[in-house]
Amino acid sequence: MWLNELYHHLNPIIVQIGPLAIRWYGLAYVVGLALAAVVIYRVARRWNLGLTSDDVTSVIIAIAFGLIIGARLFYVVFYGDGYYLQHPLKVFATYEGGMSFHGGLVGAIVGGSLACRKLRISIPTMCDLAVIGAPVGLFFGRCANFINGELWGKPTSLPWGVMFDDAGGGMVYRHPSQLYEALLEGVVLFLVLFALSRKANPPRPQGTFLGTFLLGYGTFRFLIEFVRLPDKQVGYLLGTNWLTMGQCLSIPLVVAGVAILVLSRRARRQQVGKLDEAGAPAA
Structure with missing residues (x-):
């Protein structure tokens, strides 16, 4: 179990000075957002949208605030199961984990949209870029x-199984479902979207990338939930031994993704950058 050996040599804390600790969890957000900003800027430049680095930076900062607030609120509401009513200060303990992608998506869209309205940037195009x-x-x-040893999977005999410290259930090797998600939701989905962004000139219509992302993420997440244990405070839903909250929240993403792709194909609105006061593409 080579991956198990790697896991047990990892420390969630990179460096700690007194009460101040820098964790991989927090660094992942910073690095992920910074690299996402680079991707957005480079694609926008390839599409000749006229967006500056300051435009992209402002939108990314707004997205970051929306993402963190939305991800935490969704987790507290949908996965908390009353825990945070009894421990309200724990709502702010994001360093312990407990962030919902679905809430982060909603928060990012709201935060990014507010920034786009202020900067007069096309919201549909920015959604596609983001x-x-x-x-x-x-x-x-x-x-x-x-690295945090959270969101682990079900027991497995596969050679890359990992024995997570806090999983309970004795000495059991489990699916590293976090890495399955990193591969499918991260690497595979990025390669698909990035390839789509390069294959057409002018770029594909507004909504193409948002629809593909929602469809792809929702599908991957729904499937991975079959080998991932649900949050113990929520468990399986509707009396089943397989339906999870993650799957229930992913189904609307798949439906929305398909709907957006259909509407995008019918409308065929071109990608635009800056807008004038009337909301039309700036000259």
Whole structure:
């Protein structure tokens, strides 16, 4: 079990000075957002959208705030199972983990949209740009989940099984489901979206990339949930031994992704950058 050996040599804390600790979990957010910004800027430049590095930076900062707030709130509401009502200060303990991708997506869209409105940037186009970079952040986030030893999978006899410290159930090797998600939601989804962004000139219509991202992420997440244990405070839903909260929240993403792709194909609106006061593409 070579991956198990690697896991047990990893420390969630990179460096600690007194009470101040720098953790891989926090660094993953910073690095993921920074690299996503680079991807967004480079794709926008290839599409000749006229967006500056300051534009992209401002939107990314707004996305970051929305992502963190939305991810934490969704986790507290949908996965907390009353725990945070009894321990309200723990809502702010994000360093312990407990972030929902689905909430982060909603928060990122809201935060990014507010910034786009202020900067007069096309929201649909920025959504398409943002989801091309998003899998980069997902990759680092899932790797950080692995280092933290959280969100582990079901027991397995596969040679890459890992014995997580806090999983309970005795000395059991489990699926490193965090790394499955890093591979599918991160690497595979990024390669698909990035390839789509390069294959057409002019670029594919607004909504193409957002729809593909939602469809791809929702599908991958739904499938991976079959080998990932649900949060113990929530468990399986509707009396089943397989349906999880993650799957329930992923189904709407798949439906939304398909709907957006259909509408995008029908409308065929071109990608635009800056808008004038009337909301039309700036000259």
